[in-house]
Every structure is written in C-alpha cells, then in structure tokens.
Amino acid sequence: MSDPNGPKIYLLPNLMTAGNLFCGFAATLKILEGALIQAAAAPGRNAIAEAAAADKFYIAIWCILASCIFDALDGRLARLGGHESPFGREFDSLADIVSFGVAPALMVYRIVLHEFPNVGWIIASVYLICGALRLARFNCLAAADSAAANKEFRGFPIPAAAGVIASITLCLLWFDKEQREIGQGKWVLPPLMLFLAWMMFSGFKYPSFKAINWRTTRSMPKFIAIVLVILVTVLYYQWMPAVIFITYLLYGFLRPFLSRKMKEEIEEEVEDDDPLESP
Structure with a gap:
C-alpha cells in the first residue's frame, strides 16, 4: 500500500543535495556566460574576451568543486541521523547528473571541443551518458545490496570524475595566469573526459569512505597528517585539489595489488558497531 502522504523529506541531507544542485546550475550558467562573451568578441579584442571568459570558467570550476563538498555532506548527514531514504538517493542522483554530468561536459566542450563541432559534441555526450x-x-x-x-x-x-576535470582545468588556468586564458594544456581535456567515461563503467573498485563521519576517531599521527593536507590544500588551492582527485583515481589501479591489511589501514575499514550506521 502506498503512503498517502508521500515520501519523507529529511531537511538537512536534502538541503545539502539542493546546494549541490544549485552549484551545478550556477556552474552551467557561468559556462554559458563565458561562451556568450567569446561569441560576442569584436575583432581585435579576442585576448580581452578570452580573459573575461576565463574568469567565468574559473567561477564555474569552483561551483563544481563546491558541489563535490555538498555531495559528500548530504550522505553523511543522512547516515548520521539514520535518515537514508529512497527519495534522498533519487534526489541526489538528479542533482549529480547536473553538477557532475552536464556542467563538466559543457565546460570542456566550450573550452576546447567546440573547435571540432562534428566530433566535440559526441565526446561530451559520451561522458554525460x-x-x-x-x-x-x-x-x-x-x-x-545497500551494505556493499x-x-x-x-x-x-x-x-570524483567531475572533480578531476574541474581541478585539472583549475591547474591549467593557474599555469597560464599571465595570459588569463587556458593555453595548449586544454588538449588534455578531451582524452581525459573519454578516459573518465570509461572508468565510470570499469570494474575497478574504489572505497567510498562512507564509514568516516563526525564520530570517527583517529590516532594523533593520522590527525596531524589530515590537518597538514587541509592546510596545504588551502595554501595551494590552485593545484592541490588536482593532486587529491588524481591520487584517488590512481588508487583504483593500485588497490588490487595491496594487501588486505594495507587496504584496511588506508580505507579505515572497521566493524560497524554504531546503531545509527546499521542497515
């Protein structure tokens, strides 16, 4: 029998998902604004237009990265309060397809793929699909199998795929900060997008780190290491996000060769004895 009142909508987790969707939509708008600036550039003002468009892409990148943060928070808030629900899972997927599907595909298309109109839209579509x-x-x-x-x-x-694309694009903008536009490094984005499209459907397994929550405890050395990583990321925000996302990407290739003990040490796998985290 169906619930006459409809599914329950828990406030905090779905508020984080809404933030994810908002940032993804904002990123899409900024990319379109950059495209309009490039299209309306007068002859002899291409350098100025490219710099203005790069500023829009720069904002879009941070919106995508902010979506990653909101996406990480919504599930943890839901599990912390024992409020995981089918509605939240579906809402999260709808937000993800905008923030991590449409926005990165549109950004790479506008930066480089539009120069190949017969092939570019296909590459962007493959990633999105x-x-x-x-x-x-x-x-x-x-x-x-929710536990698995x-x-x-x-x-x-x-x-994570969107994070790789956004963080590498951020690096490219930083490398060419004097020209205030993305230079020849932009040609790495199309093959990277195809590679990530394949990786999303590959058999490689990645830890979810969903066991890490607000109640997680760590030893002093690990706590210091985490604090140092956060500080370095804040100080070198231009390239450190790329290091983090690429490390996670490469970990999937190395994971099958690691011992069980080493994997447990890295992924912090522990027995779930918290009633709030039990399925």
Whole structure:
C-alpha cells in the first residue's frame, strides 16, 4: 500500500543535495556566460574576451568543486541521523547528473571541443551518458545490496570524475595566469573526459569512505597528517585539489595489488558497531 502522504523529506541531507544542485546550475550558467562573451568578441579584442571568459570558467570550476563538498555532506548527514531514504538517493542522483554530468561536459566542450563541432559534441555526450548510466547502475546496486554499495564503489564515481576535470582545468588556468586564458594544456581535456567515461563503467573498485563521519576517531599521527593536507590544500588551492582527485583515481589501479591489511589501514575499514550506521 502506498503512503498517502508521500515520501519523507529529511531537511538537512536534502538541503545539502539542493546546494549541490544549485552549484551545478550556477556552474552551467557561468559556462554559458563565458561562451556568450567569446561569441560576442569584436575583432581585435579576442585576448580581452578570452580573459573575461576565463574568469567565468574559473567561477564555474569552483561551483563544481563546491558541489563535490555538498555531495559528500548530504550522505553523511543522512547516515548520521539514520535518515537514508529512497527519495534522498533519487534526489541526489538528479542533482549529480547536473553538477557532475552536464556542467563538466559543457565546460570542456566550450573550452576546447567546440573547435571540432562534428566530433566535440559526441565526446561530451559520451561522458554525460556514461555518467547518467553509472548513476542508474549505482542506484540499482544500492537497492539490491545497500551494505556493499556503502562500502565501496564499482567504477569511478561521477563526483570524483567531475572533480578531476574541474581541478585539472583549475591547474591549467593557474599555469597560464599571465595570459588569463587556458593555453595548449586544454588538449588534455578531451582524452581525459573519454578516459573518465570509461572508468565510470570499469570494474575497478574504489572505497567510498562512507564509514568516516563526525564520530570517527583517529590516532594523533593520522590527525596531524589530515590537518597538514587541509592546510596545504588551502595554501595551494590552485593545484592541490588536482593532486587529491588524481591520487584517488590512481588508487583504483593500485588497490588490487595491496594487501588486505594495507587496504584496511588506508580505507579505515572497521566493524560497524554504531546503531545509527546499521542497515
């Protein structure tokens, strides 16, 4: 029998998901603004237009990275309060397809792929479609076995894929900060996008780190290491996010060769004795 009142909508987790969706939409708008600036550039003012468009792309990048933060928070808030729900999972996927599918695909298309109109839109579409299929597959796997889905991801998760694209683009803007536009490094983005599209459907497994929450405890050396990573990321925000996302990407290749003890040490796998985290 269906619930006449409809599904329950828990405030804080879904508020984080709404923030994810808002940032993804804002990123899309900024990319379109940059495209309009480039299209309206008068002859002889291309350098000025490219610099203005780069500023819009710069804001879009940070919006995508902010979406990654909101996406990480919504699930943790839901699990902390024991408020995981089918509604939240579906809402999260709808937000993800905008923030981590449409926005990165549109950004790479506008930066470089539009120069190849017959092929560029296909490459961007492949990434977007693979991202949508990956989200649908994850929801199916989570519905069948929520414990396994919470422990690890099968295939590279789409928020991390968007983080790789956004953080590398941020690096490219930083490398060419004097010209205030993305230089020849932009040609790495199309093959990277195709590679990430394949990785989202690959058999590589990635830890979800969903066991890490507000109640997680750490030893003093690990706590200091985490603080140092945060400080370095804040100080060198131009390239440190790329290091973090690429490290996570490469970890999926190295993971099968690590011993069980080493994997547990890295991924902090512990027995779940918290009643709020029990399925």
